[in-house]
Amino acid sequence: MASVEIIDAGQHAPTDLTLASAGIAEDSSAGTLVGLLSATDPDAGSSFLYVLVAGSGGNDVDNGLVEIIGNQLKVKAGALINFEANPFLNFNIQVTDNGSPALSFVKAVTVSVLNANEAPTGISIFIAAILENSAGGTVISSLSASDPDAGSLFSYALVPGSGGSDADNSLVEIVGSQLKIKAGALIDYETNPFLNLNIQVTDNGTSALSFTKAVTVNVLNINENPIDLAASSMRWWLGLMAMMPTMV
């Protein structure tokens, strides 16, 4: 009895597709490698062509951010990789073998976006006004900052500026997030109705980043009219005299 060897001469479609990726750092520039594609196919010696294809249910939602060159998935020109807005990227990819006829397999893959520290984008002062003659230690306002990264902690400092933006830095100090009048500083509306301060905020990222803003604080006039002072002195004396009988 002759043995019969069955040889499968038919072509088989690829059975799997893999994207090897350690994730993509946010803000990566165009051309950055996202990962390498490979495929599984029962047919020996196959070579493959990979393309991004429309999917369903959002599994292709980030196809527009990348392109495929050979077996490399790369960030496309103009794509914004933003962890805060989009921490996972969803691609739908088709692999086609070189059989005759060529056969395909489609798979949805997900890549993690890796958070990167981004610089603070703003400084806010809640109360941009201070009464003149306020004493050293008086709190002008607390400060806050905005930053794209969630849960950031900030430190603030007075820094040199240009064009007079730092002209009154020496009159104040920052303790924690509080902007205060410095001991010995004279806050005088008549000579200096605006305090020009140049403030820098630094975040607590691994590579800390900063943002600097020129801030103006209005000095509020109080009545220092000597005639009024004399009148109030008179009222004080009259009041004292009125109390005299009860004091003796």
Ligand SMILES: [Ca+2]
């Ligand atoms: Ca095949």
Ligand SMILES: [Ca+2]
């Ligand atoms: Ca971001």
Ligand SMILES: [Ca+2]
């Ligand atoms: Ca970030």
Ligand SMILES: [Ca+2]
């Ligand atoms: Ca940050």
